[in-house]
Amino acid sequence: MRKLLWVLVFPVSGAFAQDSAIIRRMADDILTNGQAYNNLRILCKQAPARLSGSANAAKAVALTEAMLREAGADTVYLQPCMVPHWERGAKEEAYAVTGNGRVSLAVCALGNSVGTPATGLTASVVEVRSFDELDKLGKKGLSGRIVFLNYPMNQTLVNTFSAYSDAVRYRVMGPSAAAKYGAVGFILRTLSTSLNDFPHTGTTRYDSTMPKIPAFAVSTNDAERLHVLVAKGAVKSIFMKASCRMLPDAPSYNVIGEIRGSEHPDEVVTVGGHLDSWDLAEGAQDDGAGIVQSIEVIRALKAQGIRPARTVRAVMFMNEENGGRGGKAYSDNAVADGLQYIFGLESDNGGFTPRGFSIGAKGAQLKAFTDWAPLFEPYGVYEWRVGGGGADVDPLVRAKAVVGELLPDSQRYFDFHHAGNDVFEAVNRRELLLGAVNMTALIYLVSKYGI
Amino acid sequence: MRKLLWVLVFPVSGAFAQDSAIIRRMADDILTNGQAYNNLRILCKQAPARLSGSANAAKAVALTEAMLREAGADTVYLQPCMVPHWERGAKEEAYAVTGNGRVSLAVCALGNSVGTPATGLTASVVEVRSFDELDKLGKKGLSGRIVFLNYPMNQTLVNTFSAYSDAVRYRVMGPSAAAKYGAVGFILRTLSTSLNDFPHTGTTRYDSTMPKIPAFAVSTNDAERLHVLVAKGAVKSIFMKASCRMLPDAPSYNVIGEIRGSEHPDEVVTVGGHLDSWDLAEGAQDDGAGIVQSIEVIRALKAQGIRPARTVRAVMFMNEENGGRGGKAYSDNAVADGLQYIFGLESDNGGFTPRGFSIGAKGAQLKAFTDWAPLFEPYGVYEWRVGGGGADVDPLVRAKAVVGELLPDSQRYFDFHHAGNDVFEAVNRRELLLGAVNMTALIYLVSKYGI
Structure with a gap:
């Protein structure tokens, strides 16, 4: 401090x-x-x-x-x-499949992320706000699914770096924390104090004892949209596609x-x-x-x-x-x-x-x-x-x-x-x-x- | 202070x-x-x-x-x-006439400015940087001409309001100071600490004992361009047109x-x-x-x-x-x-x-x-x-x-x-x-x- x-x-x-x-x-x-x-x-x-x-x-x-x-x-x-x-490769793609069709999401891969299979990855989604919620859901709730970690930066902290320090653990450790319970993909609410359409990348770090799963950030605006859709039970699945790789x-x-x-x-x-x-x-x-x-x-x-x-x-x-x-x-x-x-x-x-x-x-x-x-x-x-x-x-x-x-x-x-x-x-x-x-x-x- | x-x-x-x-x-x-x-x-x-x-x-x-x-x-x-x-009326127009044709200028009328004649106003230009220079030029140097007052805001003042306080007199009193010696138009370098293409308006105040002449601001970028042209002797005349009026x-x-x-x-x-x-x-x-x-x-x-x-x-x-x-x-x-x-x-x-x-x-x-x-x-x-x-x-x-x-x-x-x-x-x-x-x-x- x-x-x-x-x-x-x-x-x-x-x-x-x-x-x-x-x-x-x-x-x-x-x-x-x-x-x-x-x-x-x-x-x-x-x-x-x-x-x-x-x-x-x-x-x-x-x-x-x-x-x-x-x-x-x-x-x-x-x-x-x-x-x-590390190379990002082709522009990433992600969308939510709903009863009313696809809702495209503004995403980017997090730095160091592995890519998806060449044809992409489709799975059901589960939204959480903390590591605790991941632990509670466990294998039963997470296995085979995509985790949407929707933790907003704390607006009450006047120094925004304090809010970043508080939230960045989800970017760095989130993918492995989800993979621990069998999740197959990870989407992070962008670490930003503003609502806009830009996904923010940044380093993620894989725990070497866990499977490496593709990890994206979604823009804060689309995180808000996705949250509403998930809360309504409207999201049947999410599609993720990326070709990033470590050289x-x-x-x-x-x-x-x-x-x-x-x-x-x-x-x-x-x-x-x-x-x-x-x-x-x-x-x-x-x-x-x-x-x-x-x-x-x-x-x-x-x-x-x-x-x-x-x-x-x-x-x-x-x-x-x-x-x-x-x-x-x-x-x-x-x-x-x-x-x-x-x-x-x-x-x-x-x-x-x-x-x-x-x-x-x-x-x-x-x-x-x-x-x-x-x-x-x-x-x-x-x-x-x-x-x-x-x-x-x-x-x-x-x-x-x-x-x-x-x-x-x-x-x-x-x-x-x-x-x-x-x-x-x-x-x-x-x-x-x-x-x-x-x-x-x-x-x-x-x-x-x-x- | x-x-x-x-x-x-x-x-x-x-x-x-x-x-x-x-x-x-x-x-x-x-x-x-x-x-x-x-x-x-x-x-x-x-x-x-x-x-x-x-x-x-x-x-x-x-x-x-x-x-x-x-x-x-x-x-x-x-x-x-x-x-x-006060109403601005139609979008103002201004350009410099040079041997190579017209060079258009990004301008706006200053607030309270009178308009030009309906067909506009054409006159030769004289560039100055201060009231002192106006006084030195006098009637002989200014009569029938357009004054281009090119005073940049002082970048060394850390509080930009201090720089504004220093420069704003040229916007408020410049037109009448020029009209005193028979100038027919006035163009102020925009009061901005940045170089860009936006002319900045703001109040000008006519001295009731002087003729009211049309008063414009020109963007800082175009003030720089106009300065170069004037210094080269390339500007034959300037055209100004505005239909602003006080109701x-x-x-x-x-x-x-x-x-x-x-x-x-x-x-x-x-x-x-x-x-x-x-x-x-x-x-x-x-x-x-x-x-x-x-x-x-x-x-x-x-x-x-x-x-x-x-x-x-x-x-x-x-x-x-x-x-x-x-x-x-x-x-x-x-x-x-x-x-x-x-x-x-x-x-x-x-x-x-x-x-x-x-x-x-x-x-x-x-x-x-x-x-x-x-x-x-x-x-x-x-x-x-x-x-x-x-x-x-x-x-x-x-x-x-x-x-x-x-x-x-x-x-x-x-x-x-x-x-x-x-x-x-x-x-x-x-x-x-x-x-x-x-x-x-x-x-x-x-x-x-x-x-």
Whole structure:
């Protein structure tokens, strides 16, 4: 759980007056000349659907390599990692068979799902809202049937990531929990806080001791429709068809751009997002935003002629979505390479207006951050929460780094997450750039003062 | 100027523990059963383009009267006011004549603008960026020409309303400033923080000592294009055509829904938004959002069975956009009716995620609000700024009321403001409802404790 630490803001103390002026200059530059929005357009339009192992993921590697050079990084290099390679195959199909004919359903396979037989799969459906209900129904109630798991995200949780944390277990573990009792297919109500027609994909994980059954998500609108039909007893059967499959692991890369530290080159400050995306859209909020913001940090420091005391690295992590292999490769290297990894900052919560940072520190280390807090108030960041980083930087804790993440406003994130509407146009230029402003300020301060 | 007062947040003190629980119940209800989003859809789709004096403005009066009854107001009534009645007429037309033919421009007339002659108006163009440049060019440089005032909003101001305050003088006073030197037409670069194809309208005000010249806004994208053409000397002339006109004042109404106070019925707590909108779109962010949020306050109080100690009024103000007559009628009445107007809260900054409140108070009155601040932290409101209310509640200061306004995130507001894309779909359900949560909490507290 995250704890609200403090949001007391007071005038910037004299000690930081110079930093305040430098941050102002960087902010003005980013808000007027920032390249993050243009880079996001390029990434989204030229390399959409950058799922690990795909041709577009490779294209994204090349594109961001070029962007980091253009941004002025001293060194740009690739860090190899092997990644899972899952393919969706042909567009999935699903419909409910009723007395009044077929009712088609907006679905997509969950990531890692197996396909159906080539001719599809037909079975009766049973709707549940929890694992408990599955357990109660047992083999008798579930064997040979398709489970429709209709658990809506909790709207009363103000931070939508809390609602996601609560609901995501059904996507990750639902298919095997249903297969345990002999279910032959699984359909999840899309994890979204809005009602719309986009099914949201995302990783599911099969329990190796259970049969692997095809697993879909259905749009929230169609989940509501299906619920009404099921409640009326109108659904005779459901048809599912998908040709997705897992291929052998494929070679891929993290992309790294670096400004070498002028005083402590062996102390590394990392900032990053993830380069891969799900395959249904352009991966704009998730996580093109974090990628182009991290590149912007490099550009903005260079544009002000700042030579950081410690080495600053922007890292485009590969394979956050379905494996985390890029984050692991980076931290494996960090543990072994003899450098000192002091901080890892991630942006993977969308390119929305920034509201705060989560920081995985306590005591004197935490105080270093809260002492800087007044410097962020002019740019809308008031929250400093004790918490972790994200999936890609958290492994850096093994290398003794403090980790953290940007906390943007969360209200719209699950309108787009892993869905076909996560496109460039869903990102607002100023919101994206303000995130980059605050990230640049924090990286600037850590690279200057350490922690 | 607004001053950031404090954003210190600490645990809710024992004195407010019961209030904290009641606010939690109201918030849960609003976030799950709230009607604000549904009401916004109805208002936007059934009564778009609710410009004062129009048939749709009258329809909006009837619609919100019904919504207030449905929300459970004890009394719903209309408060008459006469309003200006301006009509746009036929779709405006404008193009630049170049050596390579006509380049059409996305334009709209500014509100209150006169029309052109029926056959249009053709003149050479001169581009300026400031009033100073107009003064320098003088009669010699401007007489008989069309002025293109190309002043971009300042991107470095983090609060976009500050950038708007800086730029809006060119819309309000630009046409007469140009007419002073004999200009025959005026084209303003749209006041938007984004580059897009929507011209934004809004009020212009003619100086009665100057000739009234037709005044347009051109989209930011076309302002950029026109700038390039003008800089190259490629524009021979510009053509403008519009048939807008001012009609006699028309009768209209504020719509008021009230819950009578149980202990101090003569003390009135007002919450409102404005019912009129510009005519180019649906007036969703401006200010359908404030309207449906204010109705939601009534619904949410009633849904929890709360009988406020003081009278709570939701007011749908008419004519904020081009006259402020509704706000004036309400405050005229407040000064005269013998009741005590203790607080007026406005929501007219869009239905985006709430971040704070501006409060026009000091000393002990201000402390009443800041003592409540911890109650708002769970709902994302951290900022308590000393400032005014909005255009509709500010006149209540004459009736000795404290005024205030909701401060939502401002980054996207000027993407939509007064433009054709300000439609229902531009509003996010959760962002809108969270605003209503915080407004309801504040009205609940003021109605219980006074100030």
